[in-house]
Amino acid sequence: MLMSLLVVASMQTSTRKVSPPEPVQPIPSARQLAWHPLEYYAFVHFNMNTFTGKEWGEGYENPKQFNPSALDCRQWARTAKAAGMKGIILTAKHHDGFCLWPSKYTNHSVKSSPFRGGKGDVLKELSSACMEYGLKFGVYLSPWDRNHPEYGNSAVYNQFFVNQLTEVLTNYGKVFEVWFDGANGEGPSGKRQVYDWPAFVGVVRKHQPNAVIFSDAGPDVRWVGNEAGLAAPTNWSLVRRDEFVPGTPRYKELTQGHEDGTHWLPAECDVSIRPGWFYRESEDSKVKTPDDLLEIYYKSVGQNGSLLLNLPVDKRGLVHENDAAALVALRKKLDAAFATDLARGAMAAASNVRGNDPRFAAAKAIDGDPNTYWCTNDSVTAASIEMDLGEARAVNRVVLQEYIALGQRVKSFTVEGLTESGWVNLSEGTTIGYKRILRFKDTTCSRVRVNILESRACPTISTLSIYGAPVGS
Numbered sequence: 393m394l395m396s397l398l399v400v401a402s403m404q405t406s407t408r409k410v411s412p413p414e415p416v417q418p419i420p421s422a423r424q425l426a427w428h429p430l431e432y433y434a435f436v437h438f439n440m441n442t443f444t445g446k447e448w449g450e451g452y453e454n455p456k457q458f459n460p461s462a463l464d465c466r467q468w469a470r471t472a473k474a475a476g477m478k479g480i481i482l483t484a485k486h487h488d489g490f491c492l493w494p495s496k497y498t499n500h501s502v503k504s505s506p507f508r509g510g511k512g513d514v515l516k517e518l519s520s521a522c523m524e525y526g527l528k529f530g531v532y533l534s535p536w537d538r539n540h541p542e543y544g545n546s547a548v549y550n551q552f553f554v555n556q557l558t559e560v561l562t563n564y565g566k567v568f569e570v571w572f573d574g575a576n577g578e579g580p581s582g583k584r585q586v587y588d589w590p591a592f593v594g595v596v597r598k599h600q601p602n603a604v605i606f607s608d609a610g611p612d613v614r615w616v617g618n619e620a621g622l623a624a625p626t627n628w629s630l631v632r633r634d635e636f637v638p639g640t641p642r643y644k645e646l647t648q649g650h651e652d653g654t655h656w657l658p659a660e661c662d663v664s665i666r667p668g669w670f671y672r673e674s675e676d677s678k679v680k681t682p683d684d685l686l687e688i689y690y691k692s693v694g695q696n697g698s699l700l701l702n703l704p705v706d707k708r709g710l711v712h713e714n715d716a717a718a719l720v721a722l723r724k725k726l727d728a729a730f731a732t733d734l735a736r737g738a739m740a741a742a743s744n745v746r747g748n749d750p751r752f753a754a755a756k757a758i759d760g761d762p763n764t765y766w767c768t769n770d771s772v773t774a775a776s777i778e779m780d781l782g783e784a785r786a787v788n789r790v791v792l793q794e795y796i797a798l799g800q801r802v803k804s805f806t807v808e809g810l811t812e813s814g815w816v817n818l819s820e821g822t823t824i825g826y827k828r829i830l831r832f833k834d835t836t837c838s839r840v841r842v843n844i845l846e847s848r849a850c851p852t853i854s855t856l857s858i859y860g861a862p863v864g865s
């Protein structure tokens with residue numbers, strides 16, 4: 393095997409030109425392609441519930457109760473930035489209907505509260521803070537509204553929701569993600585609102601064409617099917633999207649996606665850093681530990697999902713010290729784990745290179761450039777890529793990425809290492825997608841090989857990184 397790989401490597405110097413492979417449908421849209429590399433960003437649950445201690449408010453809370461003593465969105469942004477997060481999505485309106493911006497369409501908002509003398513606007517403060525810190529800004533807007541008197545009177549409420557959505561999408565600069573919550577506690581015996589999803593999506597497309605829209609069923613980003621922040625090891629970014637509407641309870645399918653999915657609909661993994669989504673003093677000692685968070689990171693970002701980690705901002709209007717400390721500790725662990733990519737500078741060879749064209753050579757998987765990739769001939773859907781590390785190194789992590797602009801392809805693979813006693817199996821997996829991180833026990837190897845066993849079409853691998861992460865990371 394080794395010999396034949398090296399033979400191919402030497403052939404890569406020939407300059408025959410071939411075309412890149414055809415995309416394998418479905419493929420991501422431009423807005424989805426821009427969203428994937430964000431990987432890790434913050435959710436902030438902060439609203440009326442912060443002051444009432446509830447998770448779901450009833451809608452008749454007194455606006456006077458909304459009164460943060462020291463609200464500072466710059467502190468949220470500073471904290472998220474230090475954590476290595478790429479953006480913040482804020483609960484502009486939760487199920488109780490209270491608005492963090494002075495909406496023209498209801499009095500149930502900050503304008504009826506003592507906050508900044510009724511002149512405050514948390515969306516404005518956060519969007520400016522995000523801009524200042526180079527973070528993306530996103531909004532969560534609950535369609536379920538327990539305050540609005542016309543909720544359940546479908547046409548009237550839908551228009552109200554369209555009006556509010558327009559306000560939050562036109563007054564606060566660029567929005568990277570709009571988060572539509574599927575929760576609706578009012579069942580058959582209560583008010584039944586039939587949402588006009590096409591109208592809501594149309595408003596987002598009109599005012600924020602680059603924003604991705606999240607809901608259980610997309611259309612751009614899907615819920616991962618649990619609130620524990622966990623994707624499955626097999627995770628397709630493809631879904632038979634037309635089989636789902638927000639609230640469809642086929643959670644396992646949302647967690648894994650569908651190999652024969654009709655739409656590109658990648659998973660986002662939401663989870664709170666505390667047991668609740670909203671702040672409660674009683675949970676100050678229940679913040680997830682850095683090790684808990686690390687595990688979540690490996691099972692979300694490491695399993696082809698993005699991680700939306702919730703920070704329940706407290707009654708002061710600040711990210712609590714305990715939460716901030718856990719975030720910084722997680723950052724240190726991640727920085728330590730991924731400090732040195734042992735594949736960079738290695739010699740790479742592959743069992744097959746598309747047309748023997750250097751543009752698709754094995755070296756393209758280890759050049760650090762996400763826009764280049766190793767690729768095989770169209771007829772080849774099982775192939776190996778091998779790295780010569782130059783010397784024996786202790787390794788325990790491999791990171792793989794597909795060039796997803798051309799679709800998600802790989803169905804199964806193994807990872808092997810050459811030790812003093814020969815080749816040993818290090819890890820194996822099914823899907824790769826945008827990113828897959830494999831963890832395995834420390835093994836001293838001079839070479840590492842990834843064998844693609846099955847693929848929907850010729851594999852396109854844009855990244856192959858190898859690390860020796862320190863204990864605890």
Ligand code: FUL
Nearest residue numbers: 447448573574575662669
């Ligand atoms: C759920 C909501 O009901 C929770 O309160 C929270 O906002 C979570 C992120 O989504 O559907």
